[in-house]
Amino acid sequence: MKKRFLSVLGMAMSAVMLFSACGGSGTSSNTGGSTSEPTNKAVVTTSGGGAEATGTTDKDTLVFVMNAEPTSMEPGATSTGDSYPRMTNIQIYETLLRQKMGDKTTLEPLLCDSYEFSEDGLHINFAIKQGVKFHNGDEMTVDDVAYSINKALAMPNVQELADMIEDAEVIDDTHVQVNLKYAYSPVLNILVNPAFSIISQKYYEQCQADGTNFGRNPMGTGAYKFVSWQNGANIKLAANENWHKGDVAIKNVEFRFMADATTAAIALESGDSDIFYGVDSADLPRLRENPDINVLSVQSAGFYFIALNTDGPNEALKNDKVRKAINMAVNRQEIIDGGQDGVGWVTECPITPGIFGYQEDFHADPYDVEAAKALLAEAGYPDGLTIQMKTPESSYYSRPAQVIQEELRQIGITVDLQVMERGAFNTDVGNRDYESIYFWIGSSFPDADNIVYKLFHSQFAHSGLATNMACINSPEADELVEKGRQELDPDARMEIYKQLSELNNENAWYIPILTSTNTLCARNYVNNAYGDSAAYYYIADWSFNRE
Amino acid sequence: MHKYVIKRLLMLIPVILGITFILYSIMTLTPGDPVRMILGDGATDEAVEQMREELGLNKGFFEGYVDYLKDAAHGDFGKSYRTREPVFNEVFARFPNTLKLASSAIAISIILGVLVGIIQAVHQYSILDNIISGITLICTSIPDFWFGLILIIIFCVNLKLLPASGSDHWYNYVLPAITASMGYTAGTIRLTRSSMLEVIRSDYIRTARAKGTDERTITYRHALKNALLPVVTLIGINLGWQLGGTIIVEQIFAIPGIGTLMIGAVRSKDIPLLMASVTFVAVLSSLINLGTDILYAYIDPRIKAEYSK
Amino acid sequence: MSDFNTTAVVDAIPVHKYKKKSQAYVIWRRFKRNRMAMIGLVLFTIMLIVAITAPLYIDYDKDVITQTISMRYQGPSLAHPFGTDHFGRDIMSRVLWGARISMFVGVGVVAISLFIGSILGASAGYFGGVYDNVIMRIMDIVLAIPGTMLAITIVAALGGGIANLLLALGIEQVPKMTRIVRSSVLTLKRQDYIEAAKACGTGNVRIIFKHILPNAIGPILVQATLTVARTIISIAGLSFIGLGVLPPAPEWGAMISEAKTQLMNYPYLVYAPGIAIVLTVTSLTLIGDGLRDALDPKLKN
DSSP: OHHHHHHHHHHHHHHHHHHHHHHHHHHTHHHHHTSOHHHHHHHHHHHTTTSOOOOSTTOOEEEEEESSOOSOOSTTSSOTTOHHHHHHHHHHOOOSEEEETTEEEEEEESSEEEEEEOTTSSEEEEEEOSSOBOTTSOBOOHHHHHHHHHHHHTSHHHHTTTTTEEEEEEEETTEEEEEESSOOTTHHHHHHSGGGOOOOHHHHHHHHHHTOOGGGSOOOSSSEEEEEEETTTEEEEEEOTTOTTOOOSOOEEEEEEOSOHHHHHHHHHTTSOSEEESOOTTTHHHHHHOTTEEEEEEEEEEEEEEEEOTTSSOGGGGSHHHHHHHHHHOOHHHHHHHHHTTOSEEOOSSSOTTSBTOOTTOOOSOOOHHHHHHHHHHTTOTTOEEEEEEEESSHHHHHHHHHHHHHHHHTTEEEEEEEEOHHHHHHHHHTTOOSEEEEEEEOSSSBTHHHHHHHHOGGGTSSSOSOOTTOOOOHHHHHHHHHHHHOOOHHHHHHHHHHHHHHHHHHTSEEEEEEEEEEEEEETTEETOOOOTTOOOOGGGOEEOOO | OHHHHHHHHHTHHHHHHHHHHHHHHHHHHSSOOHHHHHHOTTOOHHHHHHHHHHHTTTSOHHHHHHHHHHHHHTTOOOBOTTTOSBHHHHHHHHHHHHHHHHHHHHHHHHHHHHHHHHHHHHTTTSHHHHHHHHHHHHHHHSOHHHHHHHHIIIIIIISOOSOSSOSSSGGGGHHHHHHHHHHHHHHHHHHHHHHHHHHHTSHHHHHHHHHTOOHHHIIIIIIHHHHHHHHHHHHHHHHHHHHHHOHHHHHHHTOOSHHHHHHHHHHTTOHHHHHHHHHHHHHHHHHHHHHHHHHHHHHOHHHHHHHHO | OHHHHHHHHTOOTTTHHHHHHHHHHHHHHHHHHOHHHHHHHHHHHHHHHHHHHHHHHOOIIIIIIOOOGGGTTOOSOSSSTTOBOTTSOBHHHHHHHHHHHHHHHHHHHHHHHHHHHHHHHHHHHHHOHHHHHHHHHHHHHHHHSOHHHHHHHHHHHHOSSHHHHHHHHHHHHHHHHHHHHHHHHHHHHTSHHHHHHHHTTOOHHHIIIIIIGGGGHHHHHHHHHHHHHHHHHHHHHHHHTTOSSOTTSOOHHHHHHHHHTTTTTOTHHHHHHHHHHHHHHHHHHHHHHHHHHHHOTTSOO
């Protein structure tokens, strides 16, 4: 019996040691990862019984891993800010214009030859490129263009993005005119959104007639043709031989969906995949050190913030001293280090860094626990108070929110942190059912107006769009936002956004925290792969490096 | 026997009704709006309303459920809110992957479980017996996601023997199947061992021994046959559970199976998809259990006699 | 089981206490002889003591939830035997405190499912007929839903937190408890002493709670022990997919889940909570097995 005990104990010990051993070698995986690519492939191939006989030299399929699956590939059927359908759709469909490779502030024609604004800025006349063919061989016509734009405008998802666009109409055999409700200079950026992809009217109507789900059987004019969509696993595309811009270097693309970011990072390291979008900040340092992998990080198009509901159930948050105390209690760098593994940029004004209107020299009230406590006491809460904070369940939100929870505890504020399922969170935000939230806002195009209009204008405070999340009803803020929208002089606009940032800081409606990265990780033999803040990755720009 | 089978099949009807009603109630009566989920941040109230109309979400609680049943009776189980695909298209697209995973996990648990269980029973109280008991005990106590991650580190990262993800080739299923089978293998080992020991002590084995039959023949000819009876039931139950129980393993290894589908459906409040996938799994495992019972009756005449009563 | 039913038959009032003690004593003696079960019991007792006394030597505010971002990812050392986590918190304090949560949820789930399961199972078994049929069919339906899926659905719908976890996992376990209680009651209700009680005019409720349930305690206890063990793993699993205890509570599963992303870089993060789970679950399994053997000596020879 004694022996029996000993043997079990021994088992337990050796099991523990086994795990320690695996863990230990896990840390040194960098050296393992640096073995050359062909070797990796060869190993995988032998274990797979030669199922995949292709080596790197005649590699023609790009495996693009992303951590979520699009729900539909019908243009405009998904949220316009959703980067997952964007990554697949821009390969299959094309828009009138696209972002220039590696320069998101410049647009270049894609399905048009040129365009012209009317004097009053209310009409844009597009000369449509001729001789472009859809994947089924049909020629793209001006009717298809106008139809696609009008169809997009009618989609629920698109209305928020494009409320300034009235409609599109055919002028003649080669021209389509887009009519606006009011002049809006960044309108071209909106037309780049894949929601405004050009589809074949004939094919779409045919799908509707015979009950085919267009969103699962997409067809456009893009560099790649749709091949198959295996639910939950992958979407496969093949090069379009008749593409109007010539041949593409990479012949096949497989988008593969892997929900677990750690597993997906390992797949990239072991050479199972070529591209990975959706890396977790924990894996970034390791991938950066790997010589076989290029980590292409850019600042993302939006920033994370705390919104304090100034018109909500918590009376304390109507007191600007309480809000200012919270503003002084957050240590942004600490939130980035603890919540995002040090990946990110401190953000102090309510505008994403890198877009027009961002205030580089602007600083919010500095981190000062004692001053914050004093303010809180002054406001009538010497013994602290409890506020509820809601945030979506992804670790990008929940981990920084936990650091904030801890920082506020230091000044005596107990944060009742509710990490919520995304749908429930969106519902509560829509219904204004929260005391405070930790959330994110992005810009669809690089201009401050796209963000501050939504955040500060009182028209979004109580009805309609749920974007004025602090529920601000301030004539002063409204005036600044409207002035910024109409002003044409860049210097004057900069000044307006500076004033707005100061106004926000004085009132501490929103507490901007950090800007994260948008990262694409690529095996180093993928040429020209680039980072993009809004995930506009045109695979047609890329190629394989052949040694 | 036939009567019994028909009775069991008829019992599936209340099960289906019950499951759909339970899930429908949970999903409808709790906070969270599938439409806000699909439309994303900053959807206008009008857009939300428009889509609610499209998806038929404006009906009352009971009206919605009754309409669902009516359509289901005609074979229309609805379309997924998110993908707009008929729900069973989604389920059948995912099912083969789960089936592959579950059946290979079960195969491992049968082969390894029965083999090790016999060895243990034959060598009762030996050091080997104790070591195996220790391992099986620990195997039942290790959370599967932990085990799976450790396997990934060993085999994918360090040894580079197997890919960490994918579902196209047989070798994609090696690690997931091992992970998923761990608990079941341990269960099968324990059951085989104890039922082997019980049989070995029974009178007819004693008789065989007394007659001078050699140990090998006793173990494999006489004892094993009877000892495997309870194991058959366990396998049936396990397979049923596996079909719905590989959720976490599917998550780790990124296998697009039913489990991943169900989690996605829960998260996005995709009610028709959730009801269809859970009902499908439940009905399938009920059928497997029924199949096991029938099989059991054929192997063991005593049970068959019981059914025909 | 038959042996202690017969002792119950002589359940005359004067010797009542003595008899009960001896019955428990017999089981205890058998249990004590089982070395593995005793190891489990000792292990579990230690963990229970740790869980109960944790507030005496750990300050929740200071040691468990206070973040020190500059101290992130410190490997094991004298000051931090298991290292520190992604917020610079001492993992040992968190693991020790986590024992409270895991055991509380584990025991809570059993209490809930036992309470509901006993009422449903005992009444179904005792009254039989249509009532029995209806209850058991409902249980079959709940049982037909894959257990993890049911819990996931409930937690996802209601949100995380201990109360919702208790509810979700409790509901998941009710059918199993109901079945076990019912089958015990079914065997017991045909016993002579129940007939005798009935003949004396004892009420149904009294018979169920006073005479039947105490005698069905054996299999219930075994199931309860194993359920606590399974529940601890279930919570970990739910936390793994992000549906567990709310932060900053140091639940073991949540700790592994948080460490998961760092498994490649700082693998030590998962050791302590993982081993804590394995130890607790193993000890409970050993106790459960030991109890089963002690209650039903036929299985052992």
